[in-house]
Amino acid sequence: MKSFSKLLMILIISVLSLSLFPIQKTYGAADGFPVAPPASTLNASDYFTRSQADPKNFPNVSAFSKAYPQALIVTGSRETKSWQIGGMWSKSKIDLNSAFTYDTYHYFGSHPGVDADGMAFVLQNDPLTIGAYGSPGGGLGAYPWSTDGKNNMIKQYIRNALAVEMDNWWNGSGVADDRFDVNYPNTFGVGHLGVVRPGETPLTTKKSEDVGHLQYIQLNKPLSDGKFRHFVVKWTPSVTYQNGVRILGGDLQYYLDDDPTQGSTFHINNVLDYFKSDKVYYGYTGASGANPTFQAVALIKTPQNAKPVTVKFTDSAGQQIADPVTIPGDPGNSWDASSRRPEWIQYQNNWYQYASKYTADTPDGKDSGQFSATTSYTVTYQYQLRQPPEDFVLQKAVRNDTAGETEFKTETNGQNGDDVTYQLQYTNLTGMGTGSIKDQLDPNTTYTDGSLQIADADTNNEFVTVDDTSFKTNGTIAFPYTIPNGQGFRVRFKAKIDRKDTAETIPNKASVGTLFSNQTTIHLPATTGKVIFRYVDRASDMAKPTEIAPEVTVSGDVGKHVSEINADPIRPKAIDGYTVVDQATSTDLTSATFDQASVVDPVISKDDLVVTYRYEKQMLKLTVDPTLDFGQFDNKSVDRTYYIGENQSTTKQPLPFGVTVEDYYGTKGWQLSVQQDGQFKSTPKPNSQDPNLQVAQTLTDATLHLMNPKLKRTDATSNPTWAQEDTMDYQAPDDFSLNPTATSPTVLAQVKKGGHYRNDASTDKDPTGTLYDNSGYGTWRINFGDNDSGATSVGLHVPASTPRYQTRYHTTLTWNLSLLP
Secondary structure, eight states, X not given: OOOSSSHHHHHHHHHHHHHHSOOOSSOSSSTTOSSOOOOOSOOHHHHEEEOOOOOTTSOBOOEEOSSOTTEEEEEOOTTSOSSOEEEEEESSOEETTSOEEEXXXXXXXXXXXXXXXXXXXXXXXXXXXXXXXXXXXXXXXXXXXXXXXXXXXXXXXXXXXXXEEEESSOOOSSSTTSOTTTTSOOOTTTOEEEEEOOOXXXXXXXXXXXXXXXXXXXXXXXXXXXXXXXXXXEEEEEEEEETTEEEEEEEEEEEETTEEEEEEEEEESOHHHHHSSSEEEEEEEEEOSSSOOOEEEEEEEOTTOSOOEEEEEEOTTSOEEEEEEEEOOOTTOEEEGGGGOOSEEEETTEEEEEEEEEEEOSTTSOSEEEOOSSOOEEEEEEEEEOXXXXXXXXXXXXXXXXXXXXXXXXXXXXOTTOEEEEEEEEEOOSSOOSOEEEOOOOTTEEEXXXXXXXXXXXXXXXXXXXXXXXXXXXXXXXXXXXXXXTOEEEEEEEEEEOOOSSOSEEEEOOEETTEEOOOEEEEOOOSEEEEEEEEEETXXXXXXXXXXXXEEEEEEETTOBGGGTOSGGGSOOOOTTEEEXXXXXXXXXXXXXXXXXXXXXXXXXXXXXXXXXXXXXXXXXXXXXXXXXXXXXXXXOOOXXXXXXXXHHHHOOXXXXXXXXXXXXXXXXXXXEEEEOSOOEEOOOTTOSSGGGSSOOBOTTOEEEEOSEEEEEOHHHHOGGGGOOSEEEEEXXXXXXXXXXXXXXXXXXXXXXXXXXXXXXXXXXXXXTOBOOGGGSEEEEEEXXXXXXXXXXXXXXXXXXXXXXXXXXXXXXXXXXXXXX
């Protein structure tokens, strides 16, 4: 600012200025511009409006350029009157919650040391909005305490504002209204940048030198050099919390000519301290004293010019429960809607909690991304009604650290000596903003000193260790600060399981006032358990097996063998009319694996064990291949043996021929015998034309031979674990023939058994693991021959002397399966 006082000195300076920098009346560009501004696609009038300020004695001369739509004129040229101000304000506010970059070119004049006074980029939330202004001259149209050229001191200033000052003139004279820069280095002829707060509300300054600078940057070349200078402003927000209150701050960076050293970064701790809002107008002010200077701005990029992101909040039915939030930004900048999403929302006296569900019309369907220059996005978060809210005020969970658990749950398992972590989540849903949490630990746990931690908004929700004196003394944890409605904090602490009794659970609840948390439970190994012995019919449905004797339950201390409590049930029960076959320890018998019945002496554990013995009704069952069909032969009287396999292709006789024995009779042995009921004979055919066939014919002297008998245990094939024997005596003959006139049967096979089929009166003590041998259950097969020899292992010998007729001869074999004495 230049002052009218000391007029002679001013006139001398003016003459010198004119001689050094002659003024050119003919401009090099249109619309009064000394030079043309940089080209741009933007139209300044789309984004700015001329200030409505019109003070007496120092007019507002700002205007939009008609020749250059991208430009706006802040102050007028030398032909305009002295003592002027300029003002241009954005049509809409910018949101300081989002970052922005503002890209422009500024023209400050062309006469260093003469041009004055400069202009300012201003962020403001003045109640006068676009009518806000300050004093001319050194006040740059933004600050108080400069005169109007008629010795009237102007106290008017822009409230709730910060100005980035771009000043051609060094205001450091002895004149009262020309001392704005008196406490800072002399930058005469070069100029300076800086950050200035026009004034607090109410105004606390009383003269120009009181206004001062928050930052003051000396430039390395004259500000007014006759060129448009590249000027960039960047805002980077940051959020902190104090006593749970969200505080928006950030860094305001500004610089000239793409050189960050020709500028600085001003940190704002709390935007409310300066603007009383997180949304502000941006724009320009400028001023001159006695010597007007042409100053202009060309727009390259406006702040937050991307398409916005809209964040909505609904209940599960889609009803809106809070006002939508609009997130502006610059194209390509990142955005994250979750940073604007509260955990709890109060709507119509009800509380809603975020349900971890959302929809987003972004390309990838996520609630974060980059701003688009052409496409707006919407993210909708879904919330769940929580009723009654008292049930959600205090939530508790536990985690077993020794077991390697990473998630907190309401229940877990533990052992003596395990380290566990408890977590508490408090949320103010009932208006209780102050107080303490009471958490009295169970006697079977011991608090770990120094482990108490709290996470809240002030700690950025990171856990920090706090003093645990009160917690160790009386189990209380004080609120870290007054908790706002809908907000809360978390508590964690460690404890060690120190079991002092036979309790199988460690329950725990905490409380706030009269409200209690949910219960957490640590399950400890049981100290007692039981083993149940069941006895079922093997032939019944295993989904609902038929019990053939009452089950036996043995209860006792964990770790003891059943035999230490009751030795009787460890052996299969002797049940009249039944034979024990196998056993299983699965509760689901439909899919159980059964093993041979044995003596079992399990160790009692915390989990109940069920041992199921399966029985078959005592019986012997014999199954004989139904026929021995030799087929058709010629009737030549020769000495020959006819074999069963000679005509198998037509008779389809199964080979090898044999019988099957199923034994469910315990330790009793059995024998198998066979007897031929008479010689082979034909059936009379009274209507036959051959008289010999009208009567029965006997195949005299014919002998049936059964060769290569093989006695085999077949159940061992399907159940290999049952192949173990205790005592088993197999007796089977060699090749034999049947006498059709014999009066007693021929013994074919004999099995003598001995084993551990026990009766209740027994006093013997079999060792654990003794198998109840296969005498209790067995399946046998007696074959004559095998796959290779079966065709020649059954033969009928007929001597040459025996007459043969063209007829069918047959006889009957009687098989007998009986118990041995």
